[in-house]
Amino acid sequence: MKNFTTNRIIHGDATAELAKLPDNSIDLIITDPPYLVGYRDRDGRSIANDRNPDAVLPAIEHMGRILRDGSYMVLFCGWVAIDQFSKAWTDAGLRTVGQIFWQKSYASRTWHTECRHESAWLLAKGRPAKPEAPVSDVREWVYSGNRFHPTEKAVDILTPLIRAYSKQGDTVLDPFSGSGSTSVAAALTGRNSIGIELEDRYCTYARTRLAGVSRYRDRKAAA
Numbered sequence: 264m265k266n267f268t269t270n271r272i273i274h275g276d277a278t279a280e281l282a283k284l285p286d287n288s289i290d291l292i293i294t295d296p297p298y299l300v301g302y303r304d305r306d307g308r309s310i311a312n313d314r315n316p317d318a319v320l321p322a323i324e325h326m327g328r329i330l331r332d333g334s335y336m337v338l339f340c341g342w343v344a345i346d347q348f349s350k351a352w353t354d355a356g357l358r359t360v361g362q363i364f365w366q367k368s369y370a371s372r373t374w375h376t377e378c379r380h381e382s383a384w385l386l387a388k389g390r391p392a393k394p395e396a397p398v399s400d401v402r403e404w405v406y407s408g409n410r411f412h413p414t415e416k417a418v419d420i421l422t423p424l425i426r427a428y429s430k431q432g433d434t435v436l437d438p439f440s441g442s443g444s445t446s447v448a449a450a451l452t453g454r455n456s457i458g459i460e461l462e463d464r465y466c467t468y469a470r471t472r473l474a475g476v477s478r479y480r481d482r483k484a485a486a
């Protein structure tokens with residue numbers, strides 16, 4: 264039995280909250296931290312700490328500690344600050360075992376290139392057993408509509424990752440959870456979850472979305 268409560272969204276700072284979780288207690292981490300790029304969407308919305316590595320990178324050390332030995336972490340991250348992120352995850356004892364690309368049908372911006380992909384890194388702690396059905400590392404992007412958050416990940420992007428890299432009943436953690444997309448995907452795939460988020464308004468959205476999944480399940484069970 265794990266001695267902490269799952270299926271909740273914690274309002275707080277990732278590093279401070281992760282420090283409270285025991286070693287080797289989480290079966291899968293999927294997270295989409297601020298990419299450290301100073302992002303701003305068309306409506307001028309930005310992401311907290313998106314230019315502040317000191318508020319983001321120390322959390323990765325705890326991720327390496329609390330992840331169960333022999334399990335996976337998926338870290339969404341672009342290329343701009345990749346040196347800082349990869350140093351942080353290597354120092355945390357995590358090994359790079361794959362990179363996943365999602366191709367977009369549109370350019371999210373045009374700079375030195377037309378930017379038409381999203382990427383995530385598949386990391387391992389120790390030697391996980393080979394997944395029964397690993398995901399393809401080139402995939403089609405699904406646009407979330409960014410209804411709840413300026414960089415919201417579609418649940419359909421996350422569910423295949425959760426299915427491939429964890430089991431039913433496992434605990435999935437997202438320490439930069441935003442509007443709770445990872446927790447929603449975990450609930451829909453029969454996993455437990457913990458989300459941590461700094462901004463209160465996103466915690467509220469995440470809890471509302473999770474309550475919606477519970478209501479949907481209850482209705483289905485009663486039908």
Ligand SMILES: C[S@@+](CC[C@H](N)C(=O)[O-])C[C@H]1O[C@@H](n2cnc3c(N)ncnc32)[C@H](O)[C@@H]1O
Nearest residue numbers: 276277295311312412415416439441442444461
């Ligand atoms: C890229 S967004 C995640 C969006 C999320 N994947 C979704 O689908 O809604 C990163 C989130 O990390 C949060 N954040 C930034 N610094 C944080 C910190 N130190 N601790 C916890 N959350 C933080 C931001 O407020 C933001 O919501």
